[in-house]
Amino acid sequence: MQLKFLFKKPNIELEQGGREPTPPEPSRTCPYCGKETPIAKLWEDKNVCECGYLFRMTARQRVEFIADEGSFYELWPDLEGGSPIAFPGYEDKLATARKNSGEKEGVVCGTARINGHPCALFVMEPYFMMGSMGTVVGEKITRLFEYATEYRLSVVGFTVSGGARMQEGILSLLQMAKTSGAVGRHSAAGLFYLTVLTDPTTGGVTASFAMEGDVILSEPRALVGFAGPRVIEQTTRKKLPAGFQRAEFLLEHGFVDAIVGRDEEKDTIARLLEFHEGRRRV
């Protein structure tokens, strides 16, 4: 049952950061096995199809799955940006993204407890311009690391991103350096940072905070890379082999610590947080 995933073409429209997300429906159809599952049933199964396919999750869904009930306290929920380089059509695109995702921007940040272990948490939002990183995403993640450094908290981050948001031009690119600076200071303070790579994590997010964790976990079969697969195929004029840039490929090449399915995610994260809290509480 695993094999057929390897022959599917990667979901390339995600790289474009532009596809309009579809509004919630009563059920979702698996793109691999074609089975239709009611939303309520999927919710119980952490958005995993019977065949093992991992449906994309909104940032809020993930927070709900990962954080202990009632423990999540959101930080900077209202932070919004404009169009810093006045890129044509960008304001409209932002308005559409806000409407369709119900979020103000592409990342949700806050503090939470995971099986009782406190942490700072960020979760990127795939339904907001494919989690692309503009100035607001960069600013919120930077603030979260600064906050975590000040209050001596571990950081747990879920990444999903098409990369830097080109409508904000060079300022998007510079968020890579800005967030990396904040991650570096958090790290220099001896604090723990864990990333969970989810499908897809590409471009400027891969080339910055996604790959800077002390421990890097990935969801099964997640596409993770710097250049997107379609760009590589166009540049090299070669077809990419099956499974290229998937989580399993990264594990094999030494770039992720472990692949963790959704049902073990929370316990694994909690266990790793506990290792970094000093003595075990018995």
Add this chain to the structure above:
Amino acid sequence: MTAYEKVKAARAPGRHTGLQYIEEIFQDFTELHGDRSCSDDTAVVGGIAWLGERPVTVIAMEKGTTTREKIRRNFGAPHPEGYRKAQRLMAQAEKFGRPVVCFVDTAGAACDMEAEEKGQGQAIAQSLVDMMALKVPVISIFIGEGGSGGALAMAVADQVWMLENAVYSVISPEGCASILWKDPKRVEDAADCLKMTAADLKVLGVADRVFFEENVEFESLCRTISAALGEALEQSSALPVEELTARRYARFRAYGGLQDK
């Protein structure tokens, strides 16, 4: 010149390359090879040289001048080992208290299977972390193309300087036009909208200084850069390390700094 004309000038075949600047600006450049992990990337050259009486670590992306050399140097598109070589040389510079000068000239980081297998994303990310925390002064000079993360990985600097016809962008105008507008012909619009010229970037506070190159002889341009480097390094070397890194952090922290409503 329009923005796209500048893009073309930045890519022009006869344009001076990183090694030519190094040879003209510094003395006794001694190249050091290899990333001490698996390989030596020919798209990135680095080593030690004199700037007047001061030893400096110099790192440049090198596109090559002849067709053969361009191919050998992968047209200045670094692989992960190129960034790892730069990291190694910067760590070495830090150990000996040498300032670092980087020359940026790349269409982008290498985009092929090998680059992904060796962790292009991780290599660039590590360069960003390292440069943000580097305890010696670092100045980056854009001499041609500054393509996205591949360029940024050598441009997390105390000062960023650009030649008049150098460009720096999150994506190429071609990429932007075809991905965003599905119309590859709109490259000129894209170049305008991306605000990628040295003049635009000076306004945005990304470039601190722009060097005129129209009607300026190469030797004269290099003398100007050399004098500017001497002066800037004199000043930054006098700063306490904490002040130096705090200023660099503040510089990048301010890009897209937003206020709560």
